[in-house]
Amino acid sequence: MEALWIDDLAEAPEGELRPVVWVRRLEAPAGDAAEGRLARRQTLKQLAGRVFQVSPEAVVLDRAEPGGLKVAAPRAAFASVAGRGALIAAALSPVPVGVDIEPAAPTFDLPFDALDEDAQAALAGLDPPARIRAFLRRWTAIEAHLKAHGLGFGQTAPSQVQARARPDGIALRGPGTRRTLAALHEDADHVAALVLLP
Secondary structure, eight states: OOOEEESSGGGSOSSOOOOEEEEEEOSSOOSSHHHHHHHHHHHHHHHHHHHHTSOGGGOEEEEOSSSSEEEEESSOEEEEEEEETTEEEEEEESSOEEEEEEESSOSSOOOGGGSOHHHHHHHHTSOHHHHHHHHHHHHHHHHHHHHHTTOOTTTSOGGGSEEEEETTEEEEEOTTSOOEEEEEEEOSSEEEEEEEOO
């Protein structure tokens, strides 16, 4: 099952629940963590409203089991959101889903040592720009993988998830999780990953 990546809400499929990810760029970053959570939830409600052809206010979000988000009304769907700075990724799917997004030019120190040893070795020989991009591909894929399984870094350290680059994405395997393949979406300003569970 392939996902539709959109940059404009008008591109979302109306009346058809299929994996879709809206990559949204806010005019300015959220002021604090609470504002960021609210902006991500509003983005997800707008996406679900468009897909289900209702107003965003009619969309009810709830917690999924074992973790993560779901749309409870007007129709059940799996959901995931992520954000950093002015970037938001909101995903809606008929199957469990995880999404993550990071800016392509991070303004923080990247935790290269948080990856498993094989991934660290694969990145070590790359020049700095390629190393950053390769790290972000793996990092977003790991986060999306864990979210799709209802987990987070509180339950599973990133170094416990093997993330291997392939031509068609990032192959992932971790303790207590299914093997998955993360689809990547990237441009000059972001790197995003999506994992769909079969």
